[in-house]
Amino acid sequence: MIQSIVRTEKYDEELLFNAVCRHFETLKIADELKPEMKVVIKPNFVMAVKPEAAATTHPLLIKSVVRWLREHGINNITIAESSGGLYTQEHLRKIYNVCSVAGAGMDELLNFDTGAGPVSTRAGFANGSFNIINPIREADYIINMPKLKTHGMTGFSCGMKNIFGVIPGLEKPQMHYRWPDINDFSKMILELDMTVAPQLTLVDAVEGMEGNGPTGGDKKYFGYTFAAKDMYTQDCYIAKCIGIEPDDIVMLRLAREAGLANMDAVTFCGDEFTEKVIPFAIPDTKRLDFVDRVPGFLRKPAGFVMKRLLKSYPKVDTGLCVGCGRCAESCPSHIIRIKNKKAHFTKRGCISCFCCQEMCPMKAISVKRAL
Ligand code: SF4
Ligand code: SF4
CATH class of the missing domain: 3.30.70.20 (Alpha-Beta Plaits)
Incomplete structure (x- = not known):
């Protein structure tokens, strides 16, 4: 697994674009894309909050990915997310406005199709299928763009947890109700991850959220972006970078046990993560x-x-x-x-x-x- 790391000091448009270029060059993303492909960017817009709150993927990082795709002849691009709360056009409009992705030169890419449909699962835990929002179902290539955070229920939120946002609106709380135990919920997340199978995961870790994430925590400066095709191993690596032992997070442990995450087979490219660990405060629930x-x-x-x-x-x-x-x-x-x-x-x-x-x-x- 190739782990691309780029020191990314701040949310500056050119600096972020340069980081995206370096990640995508390292991972040879241009070789995988064709002009006729439908590419879907899946950010984390967990709720309608400003980017400064560090709960959502920064719009300038998304814009940099869009710019890179357009410069490489990819024009069928959709930005799609089912946030917490309702999955209606009105709610989506509010999310896009407050998360500042609207008005940033990408308005025509923002998804307003609130339909969803069944997708068969690859494993057998969640009764054979998930109801998944349409853009993800129709995508040829998915770029998963999580925000680095700690999380009250799962302990850690990055690539794997971000995929939960492909479940439409209030079906997400219903799934919490169906799998209230953290072990069962994590099994479901792993199965959903394997079903959606994003081709690339680019992590916004310039600023993350520590403590009571995914929305009630505090902003934490981190200063990097990460990218990999293997989100499972990348999640384990990033968890270590913020002082969390991957096996302490159930979904990461399950990914390792399933042979999806393998920290022994990582090739690091790009900038060195010189700090070794930048510890994040853990949520009150885990503390x-x-x-x-x-x-x-x-x-x-x-x-x-x-x-x-x-x-x-x-x-x-x-x-x-x-x-x-x-x-x-x-x-x-x-x-x-x-x-x-x-x-x-x-x-x-x-x-x-x-x-x-x-x-x-x-x-x-x-x-x-x-x-
Ligand atoms: S923690 Fe309890 S009160 Fe809060 S949403 Fe879950 S079930 Fe409802
Ligand atoms: S607890 Fe928070 S979400 Fe619930 S009604 Fe009060 S302000 Fe709104």
Whole structure:
């Protein structure tokens, strides 16, 4: 596996374009593309937030990829993402505007087709098929463009987790409800990744998000972009770069066990990652997860007890809550009510997926333990 690394100090248009050129040259991307191909760029637009919040893929990096593609004769390009919340044209318009990809010279590439359809899975965990948004189903070549973040539920979000955004709108919380256990949810993500199988993953790690990602964390300067055709091994490598042991992240461990990620067979090209590690703060949900620190053979019995005693729940800061209802809209268990312009949660039925925290624009939801 070839891992391309380019020191990318800031979100400057020429600097980013130069980085894209170097990555694509290293990986010989021009050899794989033909003018008649439909190329789909899959960014991370998890919610409608400005690029400065470091929760979404930066529009200038996307623009650099589009420029490179156009200069290489590729004109059938679509930028497609199903963010959290509804998958409607109105919501997409808002996402594109706030994430600043609209008005950046790519408007005609932004997807407004809100259709989706079944795609057969390659493995057997998720009952044989996924419902996937149309542009991804129709793509000849997918460029996966995640943002480097820590994540309240999965611990880490990069190439593999970014693919979850091919599931239309509110079907994502339903999938959380169907697979509430992190092991099952991660198996589903791995199967979805194998089904979508992006040809290239280019990571926006100029600025990432640490702590309570994917939306409620803090901006963390990192200063690099990464690219590889093998997103599994790349995710493991980048996890190490931010101080996370890949095997501590269930989906990365599953990828290694499935033979998809192999850290022993990496050829590094481009700039040296001289820092070795730039540690990211881990999410509150993981910081409090004692089960992870229990020896392997005790995890099952310990996990059963710990899960009951130490299960984490969302907690609303009523001073910050503005009663927008996005948490209620995204809750797969339907246990959030908006009363008097404030969100009210019940513990009963909560599956600790933290979709509510992910969608809260006010950072009003934190994590607390039953004990
Ligand atoms: S908790 Fe956040 S998402 Fe929920 S209603 Fe309040 S502000 Fe909106
Ligand atoms: S309240 Fe929040 S954490 Fe609990 S099930 Fe609903 S979205 Fe998930």
